[in-house]
Amino acid sequence: MPASVSVHLRQLEFGETRIPYHYGVGLEGGIPDLLRQGLGDADVLLFLVDGRLADTYQRLARQLRPAFEVSSVEFEPSEYAKNLNAVGDIMEQAVARGVTRKSVIVALGGGTIGNIAGMVAALLFRGIRLVHLPTTPVGAFDSVISLKQAVNLTAGKNLCGTFFAPTLVACDLDWLTTVPARLLRTSLVEMAKNVLTTSPGQERKFLAATELLTVDQARALESFLEIGISAKQPLLRADGKEKREALVFEYGHTVGHAIELASAGTVGHGEAVGWGMLVAAEISRARLDLSAEDLGTHTRLMGALGITRATRPAVDLAAVGELVAKDNKRGYIACGPDEVAMVLLRSVGEVACSEPGMPLVPVPVEVLDGALRTVLG
Ligand SMILES: NC(=O)c1ccc[n+]([C@@H]2O[C@H](COP(=O)([O-])OP(=O)(O)OC[C@H]3O[C@@H](n4cnc5c(N)ncnc54)[C@H](O)[C@@H]3O)[C@@H](O)[C@H]2O)c1
Incomplete structure (x- = not known):
């Protein structure tokens, strides 16, 4: 790893549930190892990717293969698209791509991607593993430090949701530096x-x-x-x-x-x-x-x-x-x-x-x- 890399680990605790949160400047190169260590028995990693992070996804996917079968669904985040239709559509795509009970949903994006991925992971096969790779400040500092997952209804924001714990959270703080000022x-x-x-x-x-x-x-x-x-x-x-x-x-x-x-x-x-x-x-x-x-x-x-x-x-x-x-x-x-x-x-x-x-x-x-x-x- 380059000399400027600084990596930290905090355990997030929600009652009995403990979730490792790895973060730091320059962490990205270490994330494939963290996923291999934490999810070694997984078959498919299905990434839900914010299109702005497509290059980051490609770099991660290259390092994760062949240990895992890796595929992705790109999603353009917006409050209008954060709804049950999106969740249903992504679940259909997941099953069509061979996602099983041993698979993992990986959210690579901000709070919107994280919430939709959280809903998909909570509902598919009544719950499969979830990893958050937050790429915005709201995602990294707030959304992933919570078990809340939700999407919007016509009547209001975040009215449909559940609580679901990720297996692991990892954030390279360099990702956040491209977010508009x-x-x-x-x-x-x-x-x-x-x-x-x-x-x-x-x-x-x-x-x-x-x-x-x-x-x-x-x-x-x-x-x-x-x-x-x-x-x-x-x-x-x-x-x-x-x-x-x-x-x-x-x-x-x-x-x-x-x-x-x-x-x-x-x-x-x-x-x-x-x-x-x-x-x-x-x-x-x-x-x-x-x-x-x-x-x-x-x-x-x-x-x-x-x-x-x-x-x-x-x-x-x-x-x-x-x-x-x-x-x-x-x-x-x-x-x-x-x-x-x-x-x-x-x-x-x-x-x-x-x-x-x-x-x-x-x-x-x-x-x-x-x-x-x-x-x-
Ligand atoms: N679960 C919770 O407890 C919780 C807490 C806070 C917010 N949220 C939810 O999170 C959502 C808001 O999160 P957000 O602000 O991250 O919004 P977002 O995910 O919609 O991202 C905002 C914008 O930043 C872009 N983006 C993402 N990563 C980027 C990067 N690295 N560089 C450049 N652009 C990037 C996205 O494409 C998008 O245009 C809301 O839907 C909110 O309800 C949930």
Whole structure:
């Protein structure tokens, strides 16, 4: 391996389930060995590949043959294509290509590819092995540090899904350096969310990594990945299905998902969650006395990622309000017909709970509408 290679291994823990996560700058050349060691008895490796990663796939496939039969399905990721039709189509192709119960689905791409591959692996033969090779910051720092797999329904985002654990995760941080700057920056919003909700002590590391991005992008990404794992792991170890304490990672997502859908895909996931957190902070200030200083921390972290009043998206706020009403966190807590369940903060690092261990509180729709107008109007 070249001298600049730095490789790390963390064990992701979800209750009793442990998943090795290999990451580092220059890891790619070592991934075939990791797959041979971890999946030696597999017959077919079926890659679900983001077309942008076609060359990476070819390099990996060359090294994996002849130990495995390797084939691929290319997929153009988008929120519109992330649906059950895609999952069904890929399963049909998998079976036609000889995938068996001993085969492995390998996701090479961002969070969209990872989620679809996760659904395919969970459903095909009632579950076959899954490997995640994430190639975007959202994929690497957030999506794969979760067992959640889901696709969209017409009624809303991620409404159809399940929990499914990969056998192995591996990420060469060099892959992430080709992600467009805007997507990269806004993707880091999920890391800012971790700082705001569970790890206020990481604010300095986060801002330093943000500055390092222009100097040594891959090393900066390594820092962000470490912030992601360290923030999420303590909660996910205890609540692997993210139905109680770990719902805190939905901060900003109730409004964020609605903005993403209402904008017809022009506002990306990370950016939309950033705006969702600013709306949630505004509601937290109105309902829970979140301090002006903590509101300022939100603005500072979002500002470091280019999410400022000057860059606010033009979205139909009425449509956002309607979509929020269909959010998939309905049902976790009792809400009236004119209320929505949201994650709110009492202070940075302290989440409001409706009962011990349940970090969702009901928010009247009119309060939500007011905050939407304040932040996005
Ligand atoms: N399971 C979870 O807990 C979880 C968590 C967060 C997000 N998600 C899901 O992840 C999805 C968003 O993930 P995403 O932001 O990675 O989106 P994505 O997978 O759609 O990728 C975004 C864009 O980046 C491109 N791309 C991918 N890798 C690249 C690379 N190395 N270089 C250049 N371009 C590259 C893709 O082709 C696409 O155009 C959403 O559907 C979201 O619901 C799931």
